[in-house]
Amino acid sequence: MFGDYSLGDLGSIFVMQGFAGLILFSVYVLMALGLAIIFGQMGVINMAHGEFMILGAYVTWMTSNVFQSYLPGLFSGYFFLAMILAFVASGALGMLVEWVLIRHLYKRPLDTLLATWGLSLMLQQAYRSVFGAREVGVELPQWMLGSLHVTDSIEVPINGVFVMCLTVLITLSVAYVMYMSRWGRQVRAVVQNRIMAGAVGINTEKVDRYTFGLGCGIAGIAGSAFTMIGSTGPTSGQLYIVDTFLVVVFGGAASLLGTIASAFSISQTQSTLEFFMSGSMAKVLTLLAVVGILMLRPQGLFALKVRK
Amino acid sequence: MSDEPNKGLLSPLRRKLLMGMAAVPAITMLPRASFAQAPATSAVNTTGLAVTDTEVTVGILHSATGTMAISETGSIEAEKLAIEQINAAGGVLGRKIKFIQEDGASDWPTFAEKAKKLLVNDKVAAIMGCWTSASRKAVLPVMEQYNGMLYYPTFYEGLEQSKNVIYTGQEATQQILAGLNWIAKEKGAKSFFFIGSDYIWPRTSNKIARKHVENVLKGKVVGEEYYPLGNTQFNSVINKIKLTKPDVIFTDVVGGSNVAFYKQLKAAGIDLSKQALLTISVTEDEIDGIGGENIAGAYACMKYFQSLDNPNNKAFVPAFKKAWGEKTVIGDVTQAAYLGPWLWKLTVEKAGSFDVDKIAAASPGVEFKGAPEGYVRIHENHHLWSKTRVGRAKLDGQFELIYETADLVEPDPFPKGYQ
Secondary structure, X not given: OOOOOOHHHHHHHHXXXXXXXXXXXXXXXXXXXXXXXXXXXXXXXXXXXXXXXXXXXXXXXXXXXXXXXXXXXXXXXXXXXXXXXXXXXXXXXXXXXXXXXXXXXXXXXXXHHHHHHHHHHXXXXXXXXXXXXXXXXXXXXXXXXXXXXXXXXOEEEHHHHHHHHHHHHHHHHHHHHHHOOXXXXXXXXXXXXXXXXXXXXXXXXXXXXXXXXXXXXXXXXXXXXXXXXXXXXXXXXXXXXXXXXXXXXXXXXXXXXXHXXXXXXXXXXHHHHHHXXXXXXXXXHHHHHHHHHHHHOOOOOOOOOOOO | OOHHHHHHHHHHHHHHHHHHHHOHHHHOOOOOHHHOOOOOHHHHOOOOOOEOOOEEEEXXXXXXXXXXXXXXXXXXHHHHHHHHHHXXXXXXXXXXXXXXXXXXXXXXXXHHHHHHHHHHOOOOOOEEEOOOHHHHHHHHHHHHHOOOOXXXXXXXXXXXXXXXXXXXXXXXXXXXXXXXXHHHHHHOXXXXXXXXXXXXXXXXXXXXXXXXXXXXXXXXXXXXXXXOOOOOOOHHHHHHHHHHOOOEEEEEOOOHHHHHHHHHHHHOOOOOOOOEEEEOOOOHHHHHHHOHHHHOOOEEEEOOOOOOOOHHHHHHHHHHHHHHOOOOOOOHHHHHHHHHHHHHHHHHHHHOOOOHHHHHHHOOOOEEEEEOOEEEEEOXXXXXXXXXXXXXXXXXXXXXXXXXXXXXXXXXXXXXXXO
């Protein structure tokens, strides 16, 4: 397959392929982080995760429209505000959902699967009624389009670099919140032993609500960022949900580090395989590998050791 | 006591009077001079369809909910507009068209169920509907079993022909071959890279395209890649494209993947004004989601563009926008869906009957001179003779017409040498 190409060509392709893998890795981490918190920490199987992401995307779209009509001078910076708004909107919806629906189901976690699946259908139809069935195009500021010319043959997509930086920033913030802050300690205490946590004076209901809200808010940011690389329509969230669960389950549900490791291994496997064979085949082989490893290690790559 | 019998007498009388008033349409069943242009129902409807002296019922069967609503919304709008216009122009055989809309909900068994409901319970005279091949395949046996008439709007892979279906979109050879010929001649293209979503339409289309490139154009296919429906990451395949440096990227990626593909292509620094790209799956509808700036310069090959400059289209586009909003765009399939009710009306008038068998027999040769795409005619194989056009995408999301075939292209759903 490589006979016809010069060494220089191959070298730059390998560099770009490396970047392609890293970008896929960042995308996976970004979409899985929110779910890792909700599913990993709280045990809620949130099938509506994709819809929370798309809410973020729609918020971004609306923000871009507002800026275009009223503040065209500041358009080049709207994306940062849009991400904050996306976090707030998705987070607020998440807390509402937790209060109305999820908190009644903590004792039967499997039922959250059905409840949130129904929720995802409702949200999809709501988006369809409010924003229309057609996809919307989110216009990006000029500086986010195109690629960086590193050399003549090596080009790195700017939006990919943006997603990478964003992922690092959000991962570090989540790690800080979960492992360094007082609130993070409360969350982990509730996860490990809800009754004891309550007994020592932690308001477990409040912790649950904010944790769920945080997970959904991060999903909103992810959705906002993905307007750069994907589509924004009522059902676009469905495109992400399988990969998201794959990353979280493979990583070991309760571990943030596991999520990152799993995103890394899946994305590298997939992007390398995609280069050497057709996209569909690459997906099949990746999934087979994941299934194989999960059969040997049902708890996922990293598992929290807890006394049950 | 004395009032009771009176009431009993009066009330049937009253009821009769009321019934008489409600049954005014029924009276017109009698042959009358004033209704000369509307032939008697008994004469035009011998199979018990939902045809009265003033109305005829048709069905609209598309996904208004679920994944496919993105695409099928335009078709629903076009069909409703056509029906409204036909009614304003006097209807079909003097009868107004009434429609019953059912939702296929992007679920193929639901399509079959709803088609059966429309045919068996509602006795509709025709169904305008389906979008994906999967939904059509699900509906086809129902149409054949209960002898219905389906007007199917989407461009599709061919390899099908039924007495009970009129295909108002193009089949694959009609759509693809002229476009490939054009780009080979215009750009001197010799090497092609195919990329598509992984299901029947792209695979069949690419098979036809590959045979054409290799056998007729004497070119080379340097890559053929398929990605699962809904895939959102194309960086690896874009690197492969960069490595193989094809003259033409030929794509039939659909749905949300489409958006991701073009955004990432642009982000990877592939400039579509320099790198020729020919797509058969992007209409104005899709560009709405992709964003004009991400796809400007790409070539699309189909039979209709909103920007077509002809008198029919100049009347159609404003009428559509007036009905459905100034921002609505009209893609190839939307236009093809608009043809359905009109072709049905013309066929009914040619046959002088609503009977499905007579319509099926009368269809070949029916011509529609008012089609926004220009002129179309139904072929013996129930597909349409139509021109194929190549357009170049512009920043504003519209296509600029670059090329059109001189003559109508013959539909050939079972192409010899391409299977």
